Amino acid sequence: MSATQDDKLLATAVALRQSFQHDAVARDQAGGRPTAQIALLKQSGLLAARIPTEYGGGGASWAAVLRVVREFARTDGSLAHLFGYHHLPLHTVLARGNTTQMAQWLSQSVQHQWLWSNSGNALSKTSSAQRAGDGKGWVVNGFRPFSSGTHVADVIQVSWENKQGQRLTGVVPAQRPGIVIEDDWDGIGQRQTGSGTVTFEDVQVHDDELLGQAADPLTPFVSLTPLLQQAVLLNVFIGSAQGALDEGRNYTQTHSRPWIHSGVARHVDDPWIQRKYGDLAIRVLAAVELAEQASATLDEIYAHGHQLSEEQRGRAAIDLAVANLYAGEVGLAVSNDVFELMGARSATTANGFDRFWRNVRTHTLHNPAEYKKRSVGTWALTGAYPEPALYR
Known part of the structure; x- marks a missing residue:
């Protein structure tokens, strides 16, 4: 394009x-x-x-x-x-x-x-399947949590484990009989993602809906899904920081009052407010640059398709880990600190400024920064790339 x-x-x-x-x-x-x-x-x-x-x-x-x-x-x-x-x-x-x-x-x-979605949370081995009675396809039972988007999707990616513990994946229409969207997501953030439970009650997955086989190797190209997840979420974090900064600035310009000891007539003329907004803006700009670099790396390696090498994937894993880490930290900092700059009257339910922090906080908890920093640190010390796995 x-x-x-x-x-x-x-x-x-x-x-x-x-x-x-x-x-x-x-x-x-x-x-x-x-x-x-x-x-x-x-x-x-x-x-x-x-x-x-x-x-x-x-x-x-x-x-x-x-x-x-x-x-x-x-x-x-x-x-x-x-x-x-x-x-x-x-x-x-x-x-x-x-x-x-x-x-x-x-x-x-x-x-x-x-619109596609996924109900195959790999950490929860809570669904299984048997071959259909006619030997064509599978019948899936059980459930999967954290099934983001299934409540509004047209197609759902589903997964289950066979008796050998191997994972199988298929794609089915969201209206397939037996798929029950529980609508039980109650997270403090991302409230319209429907990231709750999907239950499978004798759901049929036809053989031509099965993607690959359980014994297929996890090639570098196939293993890109965790990196794509990181890429999406880091941009959610940055966009949330940008939104918090945008709405915070507008509120500061139009509603905030100067502190009684500031010595200024307008809140925007307070050197503290000016410096702090400058600091937050600089951090957001830096996060955007890291995101753009990571996106460019992703496009570069994705073009290799099934010829993608482990080293090429590893380099992208580091770029995305760095961008994700920094985006999460910036998203949390900006969406929190902006309240201090807007003032006490900004912290109301009607204003809804807290949604930015809640959204970032919800997803940063799913991918602890500590372990991602260790992966980056190991690479910095030894040159070793993270082995393909969940969240890396």
Whole structure:
């Protein structure tokens, strides 16, 4: 995709973000399903932007898609998360699917503007399957937690373990009989992501819906999913920081009153406020630069496809870990410190400024910075890249 096309993609995202803005606070407080917003997302064509052109998609770069994630998060971290995670099962189809499956699933996704989601949490081995009675396909039972986006999805990636403990993955229509969306997500943040439980009650997965086999090797290209997750979330963190800074600045300019001992008539003239906003702005700009570098690395390695080497993947793992770590720290700092700059009257439920901190805090807990820093530290000391695994 050309730079001009990338610009059009971002312009579409900006317009959508502005439409999301008017009720972002109310929707965050209500939780539930952002049905109207998903409809707008489908109408925009953005859901097909990353799908390769040979299947009718836009062939957009990862950098362009992740900028859209960042743009949405300036207003709504939930929609940013749903849009970003939509691309993870699409990668699974490209990495594990055969020629027929790729043509079928991806072309139909473009045609129908499907939203994809995942209910295959790898840490929770809580679903299993048996071969169907006719020997064709599988029958899945159990459940999976943290199934982000399933409540509004058209297609769901599902996983289960066989008797040998090997993991199998398939993709099924969200309306497949036996799939029960529990709507039990009650996180303090990301309230419209539906990141709760999906229960499987004799759900049929046909053989042509199975992506790969349990014994297939975990190649560097197949193992990119954790890096893609990091890429999405780090841009949610940065977009949240940008949104907190935007809304904080506007409130400071229009509503904040100078402190009684500041010696200034306007809050914005207080040297403390000026210095602090400068500090937060600089940190956000630095986070964006690291994100752009990581996105460029991701695009570079992704182009290798199944020829991707372990070393190339390892280099990307470090770039993404660094960007993710810094984005998380900046997102938490900015979304917290901005309250001190706006003043006491800003801390109301009606203003909803707390949604930025809650959204960042919710997801940074899923990927502890301590262990990611150790991976980066090991690389800095020894040159050893992280071995492909969950969260790295």
